[in-house]
Amino acid sequence: MFLNVHSCYSLRYGTMSIEKLVTEAAFMGIREMALTDINNSTGILEFFRECKAKGIKAIGGIEFRREGRLLYTGIAQNKEGMKELNDFLTGCNLEKRTLPDRPIDFKHAYVLYTYGKEIFELRENEFLGIRAEQLHLLYNKDLGDLKKKLVVWHPVTVNSRTSYRLHQYLRAIDGNTVLSKIGTEESCSPREEFLPPGELKRLYAGYPFIVENTEKLLSSCCLDYSNKTRRNKRSYTGSRQEDQVLLEKLAWAGLEDRYEPGNKEAAERLKKELKVIAELDFMAYFLITWDIIQYSKSKGYYHVGRGSGANSIVAFCLRITDVDPLELKLYFERFLNKHRSSPPDFDIDYSWDEREDVQRYIFEQYGKAYTALLGTMSTFKDKSVFREIGKAMGLPKEEIDSFTDPTQQGKHLDNPVFKRIMNAYDLMKDMPNQRSIHAGGVLISEEPITYYTALDLPPKDLPTVQWDMYEAEAIGFDKFDILSQRGIGHIKEAVELIEQNTGDQVDIHEVRKFMDDPLINARLRLGESIGCFYIESPAMRQLLSKLECEDYLTLVAASSIIRPGVAQSGMMKTYIYNYHHRDQIKYLHPIMKQELEDTFGVMVYQEDVIKVCYSYGGLDLADADILRRGMSGKYRSKAEFDRLVESFFINARNKGYDEAITAEIWRQVASFAGYSFSKAHSASFAVESYQSLFLKTHYPMEFMVAVLNNYGGFYQRWVYVHELKKTGARVHLPCVNHSDTKVNISGQDVYMGFIGINGLESRFIQLIPQERERNGRYTDLEDFILRTGITLQQCILLIRTGALRDFGKSKKILLWEVYNYLGTKTPEPPAQALFKVKSKSYVLPELESSVLEDAYHELELLGYPLSMEMFDLLKTSYRGDVMAAELKKHTGKTVKMLGQYVCEKTVRTKNNKKMWFGTFLDVKGDFFDTTHFPAQAPVYPFKGKGCYLILGKVTEDFGCPSVEVLRFEKLPIADNPVLGDF
Template structure:
């Protein structure tokens, strides 16, 4: 009877989770259920599994709607029908066109219209009319005898009960962006759309037993088959699996010679071992597809970094999928592949954000749009967003909503109580489909066999199913990611080629690792702009470890992650790194497994080793543990089972309970934040590439960082670093600047893109005219040639873009406004028969003010060209600099800093808010501060600007900072 059931994947409409729907159907006595979410099939396969577990016959379909208008149900009779439904949805969703009033479907799909929407005499064999129990009275007067097989029971199921009917109404109001009082009946479901008891339905249709029989027949004839967990990716790269094996072996052996030469026995033996396992597990095609994509990337001179567990593989290294040598790093082979593993190893391949779309387009064209799609994911309602949305639905003013979002509730206020109550119920509901950060599916059968596809703003087909459903079905993703760090590298190389005529080979990473200048750069943590190692926290770790080699950098890349950091093991690692003889291992087995990392679990591989060799879990169980740590495993039931098994095994092995519990605590603390060692090693390779460029070409490197608009810090900080590298930074100029920041004749000209409110279309016109007819001669020439409007002209004048004229900004503003008004009938110089002198002016002296100019630059670009410390209203000479702090250890100091960024965290025991501050001092050096809870409460940060900080100088592993007791913001000097 229940052939029209919805879950919360009917976004902002249904209120059941998929599991709850099946459980409620079981309680209602259903033997068969149909899932028909609105215009999507996102949780169809989860639904099938839940139904099988509950002993219920599953039917897959969808409810088609144009906005609020119900069109019809589509129910799949078999897998072919589900394919047609998904293709039908895909066609209309991607084109964003309305669904037709009557779809064209073959006999593999049932089409069910609402009562009154279609005449029985006009229906095809696969078309039906659904009658709700509340509509039975409308059947009086209809002659059913001639069309008795055309009617079925359609009891919609949208929510659980009256409470969730209220949730449904709130979701509909959120979707419509209206207050609840403005909601109309057409916006929401009817109040009876719940699991009406079977006995009630039968009672309603007791005069029409044929309709009940028809319904049962329709449901029973629908049969969906699915072999879960069986690989459904593209099965062969070449003509056959055997050809794949031969090709992969040839490519791998060629690569082995390239990477290791012809006499490395260890590498050769490992290669043969890996190739056998890859073939046995039938992953040859997966490796070849990755190789093919990267071969194309190299041909296009695209830079990339291969990461993920695949970097544990010598085959991946020899195919140039990664640049990580697994033998050099002793990477754990079972982390790569083991006989227990059913899913392929991950290849996370990073491309420049400028190149990624072309790579995706290549994969779509190479393997066919019917077989390739980006992987979807579902954004969910979370606490703060729910509060804001419900606040609007209840008609609360913005100020009150702001207070609620900060957790400031008034429990005596009925609206506040309702927001708390319903917010708890809505939390974690899917909100809409979005795009997985990089996952792509390449399937053997058409993708529509498993899911419908949408077309988000990115412009590539995207699945409605997420990663968990895809993997459960047997579709495993290839991660094609975008990263601005690679854009830095690519653009730096091009700038070096252009300005130094040097063609750099950025893949000479082994050379970079041995370069003493690069080592010194890491040791001093002069890493601003370098991928992954530029944040204040990371720079602090590098300085505390006195890091100057590759292996230490690999470890640093992992211990900075929240999993290691939050467990307290980061501090332990650093202490043990400096005191290797002063600590004891938790257990002799831990020493054997973790001697390289001083007894600290730093990598995912460490956890797998400990779980297997210390905790007795088999490799299959250890792999589940690994997936849970990396956020790739859904649900915690299996984790609870593994935890119990871990402790049973430890007891059987005689491990002390206290030791076992501490080991498990460290395993748990990794959460979803741990890295595989190969992942960290891949990051460290890219860090070395960035470091080499920054060390030898600092100006070009920082220009590239600025032009890729990515990094931890603001544009202001990167321009400050550019100046510190010795660059002569110039304000935008109409005769020298480009749209992006550029090098010209030894100077760096700020790009027009940084001038707020300056229109890109006008800048393109300005630049095109300059290319066609040469440099601008004077202000009048510029106005005539570009036909600039007064607002855009004033922006350029105020930012100093006409300083080549020799006139002050005030004079130029007066002149520009005069010319705009009085030159309407003037013939432009380039159109006149005879050269004309520009209009001349006798202007009074209107001098510029340097501080006023800097303030205007900050207003218009977000940063000044000059030294920002010239603006502070204070005597810089009275404050010690950051470089003087070592000599003031333990003493109270008063320092002045320009705020760069802050980091909030919670104290471990009392969970109180505290801050870490990062400032610049007057010399342009870093000044780090610590603000414990009392100081954080008493002296809060007040946005960007200068701060006077009073506190005690402290030190940790050679890194000095100020523990702040008092802080006040310092104003700017008055202009004049």
């Protein structure tokens, strides 16, 4: 009898989760109902599963609205009907069409209009829903053929008065207005809640034919998604047998390429993995990933395969990854095993500017009807809930801010307004707010994907499913993660620049050779890694220095222990100490030494958890991985998890192990597993780090140019310009006769690109170098203006940047002359003139300029001065008593230093007080780090970019010096000679 039920996936409208909605219906004794969320089918399969568990017949549908106005509701008769509804909505979404007043003629779905609106002649599958309060309109009315078209219309949106109030808040948030302005058309009726079936029938007792029509409609619907199977494309070649033959052929060929002849361990591992892959029917998944890699390699794209997929020797042999699982003792079971409840996936990284082409290939190769990007569901979170509710209540910003300030919340506990917000907060937090797009997930389905979802069209202009990765997993989809990152862009462009600038051809995949390079490892040991993927942050550079890291395996460990959970738990400090004091390590048990000797007695990776559970706890590798996932919150089932924990202790007891030692080992395992990191992830990161280090070590200029052109990394742009200068490059300001859109390099000359000039319009960023390429250098200001059609303000901006210095005139003369051409008129579009008319020339007085004035222009337009250093802008000539390179000599002493601000990081102490870590450059260009404890930080705060005078005590941690700040002040810079103080 319930043909129009809304869940919370009716975004900012529905109030109940699928689970709550079905539980409520079951409590009311409802045996069948239709989920019809507004303009989406996000919750249909979750609804089906929940209903099946509660013995309720689930029916699927979609409520179609245009600009908030209800048009009609589609009810699927079966799976094909659900596909029809999804296809209809998808077509409108992808083609950016508005929903029509009347849908197409569905073959397997009903259409319901609401009684009382002007309706055309109804088709066989179309009905009119009438509310109980509208039944009086039928009194003494000759219904004729309409009699068989009327059905019960009792929408469900809320389940209580509190729920209705939540609905009103959601509607106000959706309309960006206040509660008092929400009209009846924008919101549901307070009566839109479940009624016991008998109560609903009683309301229609005077019109039994309406109830009969409704029951007949419901009984004709049967939505069945019960066959639990993987939904991915089942075969790459067209048959499972051919898939197996092809995969084995490629894998064995890859084994010969990757390993020395006769490597029995590799052959046995490969044979074992191929057997599991075939048993679990993952051949197509591997082959499709291989196909994607083959396409990208044919286009010259560089990729990094990472994630748990790097645990697979098959992936290594297919060159999906470059991590050797034998060298790193990686378990295949971490990636794929018969007990794994969630599907594994490969993470494939591409350069940020190449990923979209790879995605386009996937859609074309595997069919747009079968391929879609994975969605995500953003929810109402924390402070945003307070702010949204506060705005809906019409509260002033200051009051809302006080409610969200933890230090003030105590005084609001008796405030009735605050209590109302808290009540709404408890209901709204974690509710779906809007659909978005997953970072890189792609789904390739065996059936058209609209059997399972309608598709959205986010800004990327690629079809996207209406549910997230968790629902994909529940349905049976394995995703392909096609990701992008700046680090790969750095590497790719650096290799291209090296060939253009030096003629050298670099094989960036010779990673084994890089790992044995003493120059690279010396740089790694010193933490000289600015610009290098994953290892350039202050914390990571400090860690490399503390470890004196100079090899791949140590870098793999560093890539894992740098993560917040490990660092905050104290395990990082323990690892560093044990690393330097190996003879002092005490192992709880010989098996712990056997399994953790490589990581000096510390569990560093998720794989360490698996090893300990396997070797000490006696679990097989598949069960050990389930236990590891359970401890990280990813339960397959609570009962099974508890059984495996019990098995761990029973097996240890049966082996005669001391129970106290077993309890302590379990405590360590349980405390670590929740924040552990995959060794395969770390290994993949370390491979890419070595590639970046190779480029930075042997081709530093080209590498830093590539970093700048791919929008840097951890630091602000000026830091990378500083590093570029340190390589010996002659770095020039943008120039209309030498610069391109991006930074370019020729020999040792580097010209900054137009794209870095603040305020310069994109059309001129592109046009200036293109016009110069077509018709030659610009000869003077007039020639430049005529050929580019530039506007006055844009030309002034270029003059002040120094980009027109090739014309042999000072900035001030050019600024004077530009008004001669553009001061009173808008230039006409560039055109080929028949005759060039010489402009009038004027004799100007001598106009003074200064380097300081230029520096201020650069600060404004580039964000940093290039003509001089920030230190040279200071009013003082003092440069500090101690330089960064000398800090170790002053350990324990108080020093006075001068540093240029690079970055800062805020952390919370155990007492929930704020402290800061800072990074600075001294006048010689060397980095040093500072610590700002809670007692000093509020008195001497950071004040943004600039140079600071620092008084502090030098401390040393594992050979890495730092300055504990006692006093701290930003220094003033010289006045702008034109504008005064900057």
